[in-house]
Amino acid sequence: MRPRSLLLAAVLVLAAGCSSTAPTTPEPEVVPQAAFPVSVEHEFGTTTVPAAPQRVVSAGYTEHDTLLALGVTPVAVTDWYGDHPYATWPWAKEKLGSATPTVLTASDGPDYEKIAAQRPDLILATNAGLDRAQYDRLSAIAPTVAQPKGSIAWFGPWDAQARLIGAAVGKADEANALVDGLKKRFADTAAAHPAFAGTPAIFLQAPFYDGHAIAYQAGLSTAFLTDLGFTVPADIDRFGRTGDVSQAHIPLENLGVLNAGKVLVWGTEDAAARAELEAQPVYRTLTPVQNGNLVFTDATLAGAIYFSSPLSLPYVLDHLVPQLDAALAGNPETKPAA
Incomplete structure (x- = not known):
């Protein structure tokens, strides 16, 4: 699926529901440093993450959903469309809690200066449509993970992206369980x-x-x-x-x-x-x-x-x-x- 912003010039408006309780930010899961360094393979080679990342930038349109599902709150997210606060849609709001990540745009490619200003120790760009030159430029800022090897640049398989992201943040087992559980839910729903x-x-x-x-x-x-x-x-x-x-x-x-x-x-x-x-x-x-x-x-x-x-x-x-x-x-x- 090509980026929605390239398909339509639609602007969506969602009326946010009211809640009587204040949002809470879940306690971040601590990944043992012993799990690092980790090396992950992607379209442009292998990236080594030397230590458990503390400042993760979500440089593509959907990576922040996977991060939030794994209990990792990015310091910056990338807006696609929809005009939602912090580029976070309703299905992910609870996971974001009260966090306030910086919102990036990528209509003309990665916003390198704004990304660098976040002082990231990991840049996830599995759904950012990167070419080699863009990847190299991001890698000069921080370890960068591009789209899965052999995948299309935009919107490659969600499961391959999730496993790649999980491995990069030291949560490969959790990502595998997340993917397998969702695939089972689809299969169970089909059977029903x-x-x-x-x-x-x-x-x-x-x-x-x-x-x-x-x-x-x-x-x-x-x-x-x-x-x-x-x-x-x-x-x-x-x-x-x-x-x-x-x-x-x-x-x-x-x-x-x-x-x-x-x-x-x-x-x-x-x-x-x-x-x-x-x-x-x-x-x-x-x-x-x-x-x-x-x-x-x-x-x-x-x-x-x-x-x-x-x-x-x-x-x-x-x-x-x-x-x-x-x-x-x-x-x-x-x-x-x-």
């Missing part, structure tokens, strides 16, 4: 919902863009569906673009190809997006639309799907699975008004 197995489903951005529907092809971007047992129909692959193996750009006149999906999951972020979909007559003719085999996310659920992190994926399971059940049964609330 046998109707998902083999059912074709298509995940799309919403609304339409430049006269096209944008659907995600089978791969990392749709693993949240296939790990639940769904399949992604290959019918949409013919609309993939050269150099973009994850997205199919389907012209509105060819929208009938979406009938290959029993369920359509639309990554909607506000009511206006759904209204724009329903304003297209060709959309209303689709079989899944007429039968109510639809899921419309809200902004937070869409963000959780796009993040695909050890903290966001449990949120996806909690909030998406009931909607998938309803969509398979035919949810009249998702049908366009007559």
